[in-house]
Amino acid sequence: MQVLVPFEATRPKTRLDPLLAADERAAFARAMLRDVLSALLETGHDPVVVATAPVDLGDDVLEGVPVTVDERPLSTAVNSRLGGTDPVGILVSDLGLVTPRAIGSLVAAGAEADVAVAPGRGGGTNGLVVSHPEFRVDFHGVSIRDHLNAAESVGADVRLVDSMRLATDVDEPSDLVEVLLHGEGEAAAWLRAAGFELAVGDGRVGIDRTV
Numbered sequence: 055m056q057v058l059v060p061f062e063a064t065r066p067k068t069r070l071d072p073l074l075a076a077d078e079r080a081a082f083a084r085a086m087l088r089d090v091l092s093a094l095l096e097t098g099h100d101p102v103v104v105a106t107a108p109v110d111l112g113d114d115v116l117e118g119v120p121v122t123v124d125e126r127p128l129s130t131a132v133n134s135r136l137g138g139t140d141p142v143g144i145l146v147s148d149l150g151l152v153t154p155r156a157i158g159s160l161v162a163a164g165a166e167a168d169v170a171v172a173p174g175r176g177g178g179t180n181g182l183v184v185s186h187p188e189f190r191v192d193f194h195g196v197s198i199r200d201h202l203n204a205a206e207s208v209g210a211d212v213r214l215v216d217s218m219r220l221a222t223d224v225d226e227p228s229d230l231v232e233v234l235l236h237g238e239g240e241a242a243a244w245l246r247a248a249g250f251e252l253a254v255g256d257g258r259v260g261i262d263r264t265v
């Protein structure tokens with residue numbers, strides 16, 4: 055199955071600004087993208103990066119992953135690639151905890167319903183598998199609610215995917231704690247190499263930067 059991976063390549067992860075400089079945000083966003091693409095390849099699916107600008111994925115196993123540049127807004131770019139006869143997956147690129155097993159739960163749900171949806175924390179949508187020809191995405195804001203309404207409006211049945219790893223997209227500095235705790239890929243390694251570590255106290259675990 056083709057899986058679209060949208061990627062904001064121009065000014066990624068601006069909500070991490072207090073913690074990461076612009077070049078660091080770009081490097082970290084790329085590390086998360088590489089984790090998502092590696093996990094998709096490991097599950098045997100066909101990722102296509104839909105980016106706002108050209109992206110250098112590196113010269114390893116990811117070298118062959120197609121990158122198509124589409125400067126239109128996120129939902130417009132994705133929707134222009136829906137409506138065909140085959141199921142299409144969509145997976146956001148900022149899943150710092152992603153694993154092949156987590157992706158498998160989304161794909162399995164997509165085999166059981168017209169639309170499978172992986173909610174993100176805070177009301178977002180982090181993954182979909184769309185088999186209904188009339189369903190269209192509507193990202194940003196409380197998109198999980200918008201997507202459930204959109205499915206109902208076209209008569210598509212829905213399967214929600216309950217996955218910590220798919221629900222954890224990295225938007226805010228506090229999300230980095232989850233990557234350090236549960237991440238298994240390049241994104242977690244990037245944070246550690248950049249000097250980030252857990253700050254363990256009486257309350258919830260925080261994050262510190264040693265360098």
Ligand SMILES: Nc1nc2c(ncn2[C@@H]2O[C@H](COP(=O)(O)OP(=O)(O)OP(=O)(O)O)[C@@H](O)[C@H]2O)c(=O)[nH]1
Binds near residue numbers: 065066124147148224
């Ligand atoms: N192709 C495309 N992808 C986008 C666009 N905006 C966001 N994305 C991607 O969609 C997913 C979720 O978007 P955000 O969490 O808002 O990512 P972001 O824009 O880098 O983060 P912020 O700057 O903090 O809003 C990520 O995979 C982004 O890379 C866009 O306009 N076009």
Ligand SMILES: C[C@H](OP(=O)(O)O)C(=O)O
Binds near residue numbers: 194195
């Ligand atoms: C993709 C988008 O991400 P957000 O802009 O909410 O972080 C969404 O979840 O609808």
